[in-house]
Amino acid sequence: MRLFGAIKHINYKHYVCAGITLLFVLCSVFVYPHNVLRLLESTRDVGVSIAFFFAQIFRIPHSISPTVTDLSSVTYFNEYTFGFPKTWEEFTVVFEKYWATFATSDNLTGYLSYVGSILYYVFIAIFVIALILLGLFAYLKIDIKRENNDYAKESRPLKVFKAVAIHAYLPTRKWLTSFCQFVSSHKAWWVTWLLIFLVNHNLISAVTSCIAYLFYFSVSVDVLSLFTQLYKLILDLSVGLHMIPLWGTLLFVIYLLNRAFKRIGYDRLNHHEMKNRGFINNLPFAVMNCGTMGANKTTVLTDMGLSQEVMYLDKARDLIIEHTMRFPNFPWVTLENMLKDAIGSHTIYNLATCKVYVRNLAVSGETFGYDAERYGVYFDNKLQHVDLWDSIESYAQLYFLYTLKTSFLVFNYSVRTDNVMRDKGNFPIWNTNFFYRNSADVDKNARYAHVLDFDALRLGKKMKPNNPNSNFFEFGVVGITEIGKERGNMIENYDKKKSDDKTNQKNDKFDVWLKMIRHSATVDHYCFARVFSDEQRPENLGADARELCEILGLRDTSEVKLARPGFFIVDLLYDLVYSKFVDVFLQYRHNRGDTTLLYYILRTVTSKLYGYYTGVYNTFGYKTVKIDVRRGLYDKPEEHKYYLAHKKIYSKRFSTDCFSDFFAVKALSSKVGINDIATYAGVKATFQELAQQDSYFVVNDLIKGFLSKNK
């Protein structure tokens, strides 16, 4: 009874999987019986080759004759050789014959007539499809003209279609989806199926033969037997090509091409990112992006900030590894655990407290269980003797930086970062790739830039005299958009004085802070601070601060390009279908309020195509921005290319209208909208209409000037 009870509780999908496995096994027995024999043969070859290998290298007398060099005794495949010659001698004869045939006109005309016969079927298929599409298009043209206001009403065929979908298609899809999830979560089933597939198509035999030959070749260096191996490999692989139908092979090839194209796309995006990082690394600590409105200044600023944050994590990790190499036997993990506790209890919350913590440990005589006598307390780097406690101090600061689960960005607008820390309780590793990200996880992994309190950047007077945040900034990436509006230039600040009681641009010593930024942020001779800013014109910022910055002149931005190759067919199809559908869509929406079956299908298909097309462009799309870098006052600007990848910078990263909330509040305080503002009565403005403009020129110069003259 217990057994029946247990069987009853087994998920019925296991029975389905068992049935599928049985079918596959039956296939092995009845469709591919010789392939199992071939697998046994190749396994025997491996055994014999290994025995031959060890007998040879240990010089044991033997009579082992390697079997891997023999042709397969399984005769089943011999008919599937594609005429490929068995021996090198045969191959040379066939090779000559091949090129002799290749250059004959008979062969060429025969091929062209063959291509012609294929084209005949292709054109028939195109003709039939075009005819069907034309018919549907003509029907739709007539259908569109049936004007109505039947809002959200569905036609009878559409209702029938949806009923069939609800009762047949949707449950089938739902079951198949749940079954696929079931199989993917039960590794035993899909691994079994994969193994049976590989055995049935001789792929495992090909690999084992290859292993057998490697053992044999490494001690025999029998180059002449290589051709036999090639012949055997073609024989093994030919089974799959013969048994899998042409459409299956084509689908498999498309799948492989798609994977390869995706890989190339990701590789290109990563390469662009590395080029960007190289460019940023060559810039000084303060950078100002300049360009007209819409030149992507803030986008480039954000992109640079994100890359810089990742570079800091990478640098902290690399320096930590260097310290470990200096004192490889020091129990760094003990120090890390102590640091974790201190960070958790807020004893350590910045680099300065980190230093104090380590110095207190040194004073208290903490040894961490390190055998200093045996392993030493100095590392000779041939420049100086590095003291262990100096190394511990730097390590502690770097570990604090590396394990900080918050963003390094301190911006005057919000930016989302999504580096993911993988931690198993030992040494954590960051996943900092911007491109292999699932859009569903955007909110889950989101961390946002810290609010920039400008008082923290002022060494002089502060806006809030007792501001608790005024000394927080030690390290990080500072981002200031519209810096000229914040700081102003000499003309804008002419009425402000250093002696003013209130803080202003002349007495807050922001420029001094900018000059001294390295001092608080340097750990192990590397500076972990950077300032990125943007403004429309460099001259909008005062000369002192401006000359500390490298000015990047953003020129033109390119059209969107695709890093993934091989997308042109979808591009063409999309251009054709989408533009045609948009015409139909607008006309249909204008004339009709209901939905017909044809319109529904057309809309669904176009929507699917739109989703796929948009997804690929958002994943692999990028733009290039031409940047002029002016290094010296009189130098000719150098032109650089900066890459803006859509997946990195437009994935809910920042809001281009970052000050919009101010304007929203301003607009809410208004009692009138655009519809309430008077329009001109004709093409020529009247005197009263001109007066309504509140213009300096019209009201102050023209109207008031006119009135004063006529007094």
Place this chain on the structure above:
Amino acid sequence: MKKKTIVNVLKLVGVIVAIVIVGYFIYTGGNI
């Protein structure tokens, strides 16, 4: 016609020509 469309059509033609050329090599192999 957009420049992008022209480039894509040229790419398609290029791929078809490449398939026809590779096909000739395979066809010749099958003929000997």
